[in-house]
Amino acid sequence: MPDSPVTLKDVALLAGVHPATASRALNLETRLLVSEETANRVLAAAAELEYHPNAVARSLRTRRSNTVGVLIPDLNNPLFPPMVRGLADRLENHGYVALIGNTDGDDGRGRRVFEQMRARHVDGYVLATARLRDALLDDAAHSGVPVVLMNRIAADDSFPSVSVDNEAGIRLLVDHLVALGHRDIACIAGPQDVSTGLARYRAFRSAMADAGLAVPDSRVAFARSFSIEEGHRCAREILAADSGCTAVAAGNDMLAVGCYQALDEARLSCPADISVVGFNDMPFIDMLRPPLTTIAFSHYQVGAHAADLLLDRLNGHASQPKVIYVLPTLVIRGSTGRSS
Amino acid sequence: MPDSPVTLKDVALLAGVHPATASRALNLETRLLVSEETANRVLAAAAELEYHPNAVARSLRTRRSNTVGVLIPDLNNPLFPPMVRGLADRLENHGYVALIGNTDGDDGRGRRVFEQMRARHVDGYVLATARLRDALLDDAAHSGVPVVLMNRIAADDSFPSVSVDNEAGIRLLVDHLVALGHRDIACIAGPQDVSTGLARYRAFRSAMADAGLAVPDSRVAFARSFSIEEGHRCAREILAADSGCTAVAAGNDMLAVGCYQALDEARLSCPADISVVGFNDMPFIDMLRPPLTTIAFSHYQVGAHAADLLLDRLNGHASQPKVIYVLPTLVIRGSTGRSS
């Protein structure tokens, strides 16, 4: 018995009722429409035949696929797996499955997987790939199904979104460095076309200004992506241009890792010569040499919250689009020390 | 136009043909059944209306969902994202999308997501969760759709599978340690109910025997899972019981990381006091202190090969189930040194 084309009709037949009745008995919402006795008979028949409803047929009929499309920049970035876990776990509890697609930051790829998902009639989208101005976002908004943003948010607040409070996080970092006596702090800013990159950079400037510290251009480098390579490149740029900085604030942990490499090459010691801070407290970052001082928050919760926001929409509870900011925490480790 | 219920019928109407003809014109395999002129008219109409076929309806009719179920122990383990990428990228190129589910090594969870996928009529499965004896595997075999194993293989060779050559890898590691003068080598073995755990442990014993070295029980600890915590626990056990070992071979990198922690706590230095080797060369493991000597192989390729094996089956090319072993490479880093 390798194949199992046991359908609703089979169950109905065994239970001695009409398929429609069997359908009603099997679905919780409509079960009360049927007498308890027949309901039990149907349930028993279904159990005996090991009936599993055909989700495809159901989707076609109900026009709901119980499926959610999730766009991730790159699953290899350790920041995302926990988010995806939080998201998928929560969705699963509500009967949805997640279709996960990687975009590699490439618009073409992003659009292709988006269309794939649309063709499969996903009931909603969770996008972790949002840029501040993003054509895909506009399309998604017009796709007729709910869209939630995760990690990165859009320029306006038109989408329900979940992100970390970047401003608060950066402030914690700058205050920490200042408290250690640093006054000459460089910045490796992330891409300015995504909210995390822009918000952190702005927060950095504003926190520095509040501390009465200048940020000369020579101490700022802009990474084109949140990658180790770009962190490396930017750190070299800063080291080459500037002679005075005693600390580097990287736009995220990946950039900080690249910064580590540049320091190594320049035979500079962290934190003895230069302190480094990151952002995200991504998995395994605490095992680097030295362990990185950074901003922590629950990645899993970001995903779980995103799922909740989407589930709200999916259930028709269309509230105002709101942005949830999860709380950042400063984690002080070995990469920061007193200004030399 | 927020909603887009543009269906085949609409296209047919605009092109002035019957829906069946439109269908034929739109599908590559059947396009040659229709005159070139009408085919072009249909294509033009489809383009104008931005027609996207409803994959759900198609699935119902063709009984193929163009969907593949993928079971992963835990996406948070950095070993798996690259595999999933290799798998999903390859599948995507052939029109399939991957449904990814985490099991957390829990049978109940595994079964639930498996059933979810079955209900969605996936066309095949890729399982990275196989234990040597595994009830889920038996069920999957009887599910009537192709099954491929990834990373872990089954006790017999009844499934097409992709894995690294564990024996060769372990031999490289042991030879490396022996060449450094180590004779007293401990082993943190992975779970013995999965192929990777068992094969590596057996290979370790056999490589040691070939080198004429004894492996007393006090120098072997068995981890219940491939986790940092278990590596930590096992390493403490070995350190507590034995006084003579100068090197530890961990069943994988996660266990090696746990071993690092135990060494730190015992104020032992690696590699000065004790050398450590891992297995997998998982992402970021090269950034630890010290960088880990381990066995590398292309995780992405493992996923890609698994996809190829599955695609073969999906296309009806049912060859003998074969096991593909990808080639391991020894990566010598800072965690191994001459025996003290």
Place this chain on the structure above:
DNA sequence: TTGTAGGCGTTATCAC
């Protein structure tokens, strides 16, 4: 409370 009938959008099998 249960049965009837129709259709979700597509493709396969007939005819023409």
Place this chain on the structure above:
DNA sequence: GTGATAACGCCTACAA
């Protein structure tokens, strides 16, 4: 080469 028809498995008005 094209059109008509039916069916994939399920759900839901509506009727009984």
